[in-house]
Amino acid sequence: MSTERDMLEIIPTHIRALKGYVPGKTIDEVVLTYKPSRISKLASNENRWGFAPGVPKAVGKAMQVANNYPSALANNLRAKLAAKLSCEQEQLVIGAGSESLLGLFCRTFFGPEDEIITVSATFVGLNIQAHIHQIPVVQIPLKSDYRFDIGAIAASINERTRAVYIANPNNPTGTIITKEELGMLMRYLPEEVILILDEAYFEFARENPLYPDSLPIVNQKNTAAHPNTLILRTFSKAYGLASFRVGYALGPAQLIKTLWKTKNTFEPSGISEAAAISALEDDHFLTKSILQTRKARQDLEAFLAHHDIPHVPSSANFVMLLAPDETQALHITESLLRLGIIVRQLSPFGIPNGIRITVGLEEEMEHLKQALKSSWSTS
Ligand SMILES: Cc1ncc(COP(=O)(O)O)c(C=O)c1O
Structure with missing residues (x-):
């Protein structure tokens, strides 16, 4: 019989080294x-x-068909979101929480020869997913006021850089990158570098006049936009549906189409999709x-x-x-x-x-x- 040590040896070294969330x-x-x-x-x-009071009823209804697989494309939720965000349905992919979508980005777009740039203190889910896929992460120190150092981020972009990850607002600092800073960052970003804007908390920040509206960046008609931007949002925070595990990414249709091919087919569940639709209807x-x-x-x-x-x-x-x-x-x-x-x-x-x-x-x-x-x- 194998000893515990033998068993561990079949696990790749980088996974053994993983600290985990x-x-x-x-x-x-x-x-x-x-x-x-x-x-x-x-x-x-x-x-x-x-969460919104209509959610339990919507979930109860979805339960009645829980013996069936859910819609693989989550078209009902996508249609609602597309209307709300004034974007095309083809620009949206739904996942089991935004953390799962970060994993999807990592396994779809990047490899060990690439680099993702982010900051020294940010959402650990990004670091874990990158580590699993052996993608080096460059962590730029935050400034002394715990805000992003856009100049230093821009200066660290090199030929290996495939993505810049910005959580806005950032977790755990609660700070934002402003309209002006985002504009500056985009001016430095080569077209082929993907800008990942993780806006898990955007509903709480958008009242702040300095907070950037990222939607025009991914508007297909906006020729001035950075074409490779992926906006990541979630139903876990302002909508209060953390346990349902629903998040979405909004970006250029071509990138999104690729993600549909690589994602786990039936995530999130039909029950979760129903909860998210119901939550969206309750302003x-x-x-x-x-x-x-x-x-x-x-x-x-x-x-x-x-x-x-x-x-x-x-x-x-x-x-x-x-x-x-x-x-x-x-x-x-x-x-x-x-x-x-x-x-x-x-x-x-x-x-x-x-x-x-x-x-x-x-x-x-x-x-x-x-x-x-x-x-x-x-x-
Ligand atoms: C910045 C950020 N992104 C993503 C997530 C993950 O959220 P979800 O529940 O959608 O996976 C969190 C959760 O705390 C977060 O703080």
Whole structure:
């Protein structure tokens, strides 16, 4: 019989070296370990206001045909999205969450001889997918204000560069790349380099007058646009459907057509497609969720400023706090956990002294504020 060591040897070295995504702690884990009297789950940038009330009915209806495979092209959802985004249906591909679409981009467009440029602290899903496909990732340091250094990104473009990945707003910093910065970046980008704009949190940022509207970039009639741009969006955040796993990519029809060939055929499920369509039809919930998120974020930022807790101004549904060092960030995270507040310490994201906190319901924010008053001062 093979020993465990023999078994490991059949796994490619780069996969053995992979660290893998470490998700935030679940409520069950925290209850079991710390037995707090209440829990506020603020670690995963989920929507604390739930989802549109029509979703359960739409899901129930889709359940009745769950014995059948779903529509492989998700045409109903694509038609709705195309109408909403004023684009062609052929410019859209639907996936099981935007993370899965990032994996799809990696396995379809890039190889080990290429390079993807991004920043030192961004969504780890990109690094994991690139690592799996052995695509080197060049990580440009963020500026001292945790914003993207467009000049340095532009300067690092070389003949191996096949893509530049920009999460806008960025996770975990909550910062944005502005209209002006995006324009500058596009001026430096050779045509054949794919610009991936990951806009998982765009609904929360679009109120900001500096935030760029990326849709004209992929408009097929816009000859000034960067032709190789892929916009990535998700139903997991503002729409509150994280568990359904639905995301989409919008880009030039030719690139999108290729992705349809390489994606897993029946993802996402018909139930998830129905949930997303129902969510798209409810502008009232979306607006409410955006406004409540903004209010909670502004309120939290005012609290942090008042208590001299260093943080980075955010345009998303989370705020990054900055402890003096990694040891103290770990210590604060642990003491918040003991009080039932689940937050994200950011060593895995490349900011060891950072703590990312999702904004949430009034009672959760109150719970957090009380806990921060004691945890931060004793750190
Ligand atoms: C920037 C960014 N992109 C993509 C994702 C993945 O989202 P999804 O649930 O659509 O896979 C996340 C999730 O946190 C994210 O922060």
